[in-house]
Amino acid sequence: MDAMRIGLGHDTHRLAGGGPLRLGGVDLAADCHAVGHSDADALLHAVTDALLGAAALGDIGQLFPDGDPANRDRDSAEMLQIACDRVRAAGWEIANLDCVVSLEAPKLAPYRESIRRRLAEMLGIGADRIGLKAKTGEGVGPIGRGECLAAECVALLVSAPRPGG
Numbered sequence: 001m002d003a004m005r006i007g008l009g010h011d012t013h014r015l016a017g018g019g020p021l022r023l024g025g026v027d028l029a030a031d032c033h034a035v036g037h038s039d040a041d042a043l044l045h046a047v048t049d050a051l052l053g054a055a056a057l058g059d060i061g062q063l064f065p066d067g068d069p070a071n072r073d074r075d076s077a078e079m080l081q082i083a084c085d086r087v088r089a090a091g092w093e094i095a096n097l098d099c100v101v102s103l104e105a106p107k108l109a110p111y112r113e114s115i116r117r118r119l120a121e122m123l124g125i126g127a128d129r130i131g132l133k134a135k136t137g138e139g140v141g142p143i144g145r146g147e148c149l150a151a152e153c154v155a156l157l158v159s160a161p162r163p164g165g
Contacts, residue, residue, distance in 0.1 A: 007050040007155045008155075009047060011045035015033070025041065038071055038072070042149055043119075044080050045060055045151070046153040054156070060079065077122055080122055094129070097153055098153070101133070103143065103149040108132075
């Protein structure tokens with residue numbers, strides 16, 4: 001029964017004036033940036049939570065509390081790497097990720113492949129195992145008004161092969 005595990009991650013950040021906007025470890029040319037305690041990369045935070053959740057290893061807030069000054073302006077790629085190392089140490093490998101980013105602007109189409117490649121590089125998996133979709137708020141609610149962005153990720157983990165078995 002433990003051959004596969006699914007995890008769900010979600011993150012939302014307010015947007016403020018002045019770019020660039022960091023998303024998935026890539027700086028997007030934008031006139032806004034995400035506001036947060038760390039570098040506020042909502043996509044990496046959602047991926048981190050999905051991986052930790054699938055492996056039943058807590059969440060990003062437990063591992064990197066925002067009350068800890070060491071996490072101020074911390075690179076989310078570093079947090080993702082630490083979480084990924086813990087997931088692998090617990091005996092799991094990443095089968096695939098499926099991600100959704102909800103953001104009114106900028107459009108993600110020009111950055112989609114760069115973000116997928118960067119995520120693949122950070123996680124040590126092929127980009128063909130990472131789905132990335134972009135949605136707008138259609139002018140409705142805080143996302144549609146450009147006040148915030150949200151990211152979600154579903155991660156599928158599989159048992160890592162055991163040495164000699």
